[in-house]
Amino acid sequence: MHTLILTADDVHRVVRHVGLDAFMDALIERLRTAISGFDGEATVIPVRSGFAYSEPAEGLIEWMPCFRPGDHVVLKVVGYHPSNGRRNGLPTVISTVSAYDATSGHLKALADATLLTALRTGAASAVASDVLVRADARTVGLIGAGAQAVTQLHALTRVRSIERVLYFDSDPAASASFADRVASFASDVSLHAVSADEVVEGSDIVCTATSVGVGEGPVFGDVEPRPWCHFNAVGSDFPGKVEIPLSLLERSLVCPDFRLQAVAEGECQQLDPDSIGPSVTEVVRNAGLYMGAQESLTVFDSTGWALEDDVAMGLLAELAESLGLGMHLPIEAVVGDALNPYDFATAYAQPVEP
Amino acid sequence: MHTLILTADDVHRVVRHVGLDAFMDALIERLRTAISGFDGEATVIPVRSGFAYSEPAEGLIEWMPCFRPGDHVVLKVVGYHPSNGRRNGLPTVISTVSAYDATSGHLKALADATLLTALRTGAASAVASDVLVRADARTVGLIGAGAQAVTQLHALTRVRSIERVLYFDSDPAASASFADRVASFASDVSLHAVSADEVVEGSDIVCTATSVGVGEGPVFGDVEPRPWCHFNAVGSDFPGKVEIPLSLLERSLVCPDFRLQAVAEGECQQLDPDSIGPSVTEVVRNAGLYMGAQESLTVFDSTGWALEDDVAMGLLAELAESLGLGMHLPIEAVVGDALNPYDFATAYAQPVEP
Numbered sequence: 001m002h003t004l005i006l007t008a009d010d011v012h013r014v015v016r017h018v019g020l021d022a023f024m025d026a027l028i029e030r031l032r033t034a035i036s037g038f039d040g041e042a043t044v045i046p047v048r049s050g051f052a053y054s055e056p057a058e059g060l061i062e063w064m065p066c067f068r069p070g071d072h073v074v075l076k077v078v079g080y081h082p083s084n085g086r087r088n089g090l091p092t093v094i095s096t097v098s099a100y101d102a103t104s105g106h107l108k109a110l111a112d113a114t115l116l117t118a119l120r121t122g123a124a125s126a127v128a129s130d131v132l133v134r135a136d137a138r139t140v141g142l143i144g145a146g147a148q149a150v151t152q153l154h155a156l157t158r159v160r161s162i163e164r165v166l167y168f169d170s171d172p173a174a175s176a177s178f179a180d181r182v183a184s185f186a187s188d189v190s191l192h193a194v195s196a197d198e199v200v201e202g203s204d205i206v207c208t209a210t211s212v213g214v215g216e217g218p219v220f221g222d223v224e225p226r227p228w229c230h231f232n233a234v235g236s237d238f239p240g241k242v243e244i245p246l247s248l249l250e251r252s253l254v255c256p257d258f259r260l261q262a263v264a265e266g267e268c269q270q271l272d273p274d275s276i277g278p279s280v281t282e283v284v285r286n287a288g289l290y291m292g293a294q295e296s297l298t299v300f301d302s303t304g305w306a307l308e309d310d311v312a313m314g315l316l317a318e319l320a321e322s323l324g325l326g327m328h329l330p331i332e333a334v335v336g337d338a339l340n341p342y343d344f345a346t347a348y349a350q351p352v353e354p
Numbered sequence: 355m356h357t358l359i360l361t362a363d364d365v366h367r368v369v370r371h372v373g374l375d376a377f378m379d380a381l382i383e384r385l386r387t388a389i390s391g392f393d394g395e396a397t398v399i400p401v402r403s404g405f406a407y408s409e410p411a412e413g414l415i416e417w418m419p420c421f422r423p424g425d426h427v428v429l430k431v432v433g434y435h436p437s438n439g440r441r442n443g444l445p446t447v448i449s450t451v452s453a454y455d456a457t458s459g460h461l462k463a464l465a466d467a468t469l470l471t472a473l474r475t476g477a478a479s480a481v482a483s484d485v486l487v488r489a490d491a492r493t494v495g496l497i498g499a500g501a502q503a504v505t506q507l508h509a510l511t512r513v514r515s516i517e518r519v520l521y522f523d524s525d526p527a528a529s530a531s532f533a534d535r536v537a538s539f540a541s542d543v544s545l546h547a548v549s550a551d552e553v554v555e556g557s558d559i560v561c562t563a564t565s566v567g568v569g570e571g572p573v574f575g576d577v578e579p580r581p582w583c584h585f586n587a588v589g590s591d592f593p594g595k596v597e598i599p600l601s602l603l604e605r606s607l608v609c610p611d612f613r614l615q616a617v618a619e620g621e622c623q624q625l626d627p628d629s630i631g632p633s634v635t636e637v638v639r640n641a642g643l644y645m646g647a648q649e650s651l652t653v654f655d656s657t658g659w660a661l662e663d664d665v666a667m668g669l670l671a672e673l674a675e676s677l678g679l680g681m682h683l684p685i686e687a688v689v690g691d692a693l694n695p696y697d698f699a700t701a702y703a704q705p706v707e708p
Contacts, residue, residue, distance in 0.1 A: 001444070005359075005683065005685065007683060007684055007685045007686075008684065008685065008686055009684065012687075012699075015698075015699075020699055044405060046403065049400070049403065051398060051419070051421040051427060053423055053424075055423065055424055056424055056457055059456065059459065061421075061427045063419070063429065065417070067405040067415075069407055069409065070409055070410055075417065077452070077454065077461070078459070079458065079459015079460070080459070081457070081459050084459070084692065085692045085693070088457075088458050089692065090355070090458055090459075090460070090688070090692055091687065091693075094458065094460060094686055094687075095459075096461050096685060096686065098431070098450075100415055100431065103410055103411065103413065103441075103442075104435055104438055104448065105413065105415055105432070105435050105438070105447075105448040107431070107448075107450050110464065111685075112685050112686050112687055114686060114687040114695070115687060115695050115698075118695040146693050147693050147695050150693075150695055151695055151696075154696075174693055177691070177693060181691070181693060181694040181697075184696055184699055184700060329359065329361060329681075330363065331362065331450060331464070331465075331466050332361075332362055332448055332466050332468060333365075333366075333445065333466055333468040333469060338443065338444055338501065339445075339500050339504075339535060340534075341445075341468070341469050341472040341473070341501050342505075342508075342538055344369075344370070344469075345369075345370060345374055345538055346538060
């Protein structure tokens with residue numbers, strides 16, 4: 001009874017072996033299938049829960065469970081610490097994901113989920129955008145140009161022919177390094193650092209992925225976007241944390257990833273229940289029906305859904321096993337006698353000398 | 355940024371190095387201190403949550419979080435699968451525990467918690483019993499003689515001079531092997547297989563640690579225990595699962611480990627709120643006050659408290675580090691640029707040949 005351990009280095013090897021584009025494409029396709037086929041009986045996902053704190057610095061550790069009855073439980077634990085870069089030289093989001101056998105409780109696998117989280121959040125925006133964004137969209141706007149913005153942009157380049165990016169970050173360093181960070185996949189895209197309002201006014205798709213503080217949003221003003229603009233609101237994932245102005249939400253079709261969670265933590269916090277649009281499952285399942293929305297304002301309220309982690313972990317584990325990557329460690333006890341927790345004490349006993 | 359991995363074998367090495375008795379004694383002392391000093395502001399413990407199912411066999415996977423603000427989060431994940439022995443040759447309870455840095459989100463350690471869970475459950479009963487059980491108690495009764503019964507008995511022998519054990523298990527195999535399983539620490543204790551009712555009638559302390567099904571309890575009849583008998587109700591940890599007859603609870607001082615959880619999952623399910631006694635914290639903190647209860651019927655409603663896991667994990671990690679045991683694995687990403695999830699792709703890029 002071994003546990004597959006996939007370190008960040010293993011995850012990176014998998015993605016490099018497959019290729020960033022191919023990995024993202026596979027993730028988008030699997031996520032599209034999982035979202036459109038989502039059935040709350042066959043995949044049980046409670047609203048996530050966690051600990052939020054303000055000392056010694058603002059932070060949050062939360063767990064996101066996903067249960068596939070008869071098969072497995074995937075539990076992602078994710079830390080969100082906006083001052084990690086400054087204080088610890090670490091990413092804002094650090095995460096690991098575990099998979100348990102839902103017939104025995106055995107821990108089947110543990111993997112770094114820092115890259116996976118960024119990738120699946122990008123892939124989710126791509127799935128929603130692929131329905132709600134015009135085919136001729138060419139300009140992506142990014143408010144918040146940090147780690148999540150990289151995968152947002154990458155994922156969107158896989159579903160639309162992006163030629164131009166308008167970006168803004170309140171941190172000049174993040175803004176200054178952005179071009180370098182997207183060079184590997186966006187070398188033929190023209191990049192323009194502008195104000196947050198200019199991002200919104202000039203883009204066909206806008207992704208907000210900021211660390212705006214509780215009560216400090218929205219992250220842009222009451223300006224006029226293009227009439228067909230689609231927003232992927234990625235950073236709104238905590239009570240009181242919002243990125244999109246209410247006035248814009250009220251004029252838009254707002255599609256949450258996970259409605260129960262979005263009303264507690266997402267942009268949907270700002271809306272009364274009757275003003276919330278269809279879930280992303282409904283939209284993706286009936287893509288033809290919702291293509292008309294490509295001509296109007298739409299918002300994907302992406303709070304982060306454990307379904308996405310389940311899909312990402314499944315893809316990763318499958319590829320890692322086929323490549324023979326990762327370590328298989330005997331983490332859990334497999335003593336001879338399941339009824340005897342002290343079996344180990346006698347199992348190792350030395351024979352007494354005559 | 356490494357994660358300490360402690361496999362079952364590492365945990366066993368720690369316990370063997372220290373010695374079973376000394377490890378149990380240390381755990382009991384630390385737990386006594388933690389329980390009596392428990393402060394819901396300094397240690398935040400929500401009611402646990404999880405997934406329960408009946409297909410392909412009865413099972414439960416749940417997570418138990420404990421937050422020490424400014425320091426760490428401990429999250430134990432525990433699987434409960436009563437048919438594991440028969441179906442998979444595995445223990446009913448399989449568990450791992452993780453510790454996260456509550457300033458950065460970093461996964462500091464992951465350890466097997468199968469043995470730890472059994473040990474800390476025993477230690478908790480010892481802490482409660484040490485207040486509520488007469489000093490001259492000599493007979494322990496065990497209903498359910500499986501893995502948990504071993505550590506229940508072991509822990510009780512550390513706080514009382516136990517001379518005699520009455521035990522019952524509905525599984526003849528568990529009953530038949532019991533003497534062998536406790537021989538390492540109870541060689542001078544006389545062991546008697548009797549009926550469940552006889553266990554209750556003849557003991558000074560009774561531990562119930564069964565896998566009785568939902569709606570199938572209690573596990574013994576409406577018989578008369580010794581007037582000073584103390585019960586450690588260990589197996590009642592799920593909605594509808596109870597071990598103690600209501601009539602007995604109503605005549606007893608019932609002390610839950612974690613009241614909010616006990617009313618949902620423990621023996622306290624059967625009681626109306628006014629009939630529930632003081633929490634174990636209250637009892638241990640004011641031990642002198644509650645010594646009078648040694649002469650009357652008492653019940654420790656032990657649903658399993660994440661505080662116990664936090665204490666056990668702390669002790670284990672401390673000993674493992676001092677012994678240099680365990681592996682330190684770089685599980686999480688430490689890329690050069692925290693803002694660039696794709697840093698790894700360029701970091702490994704081969705220089706182009708001229």
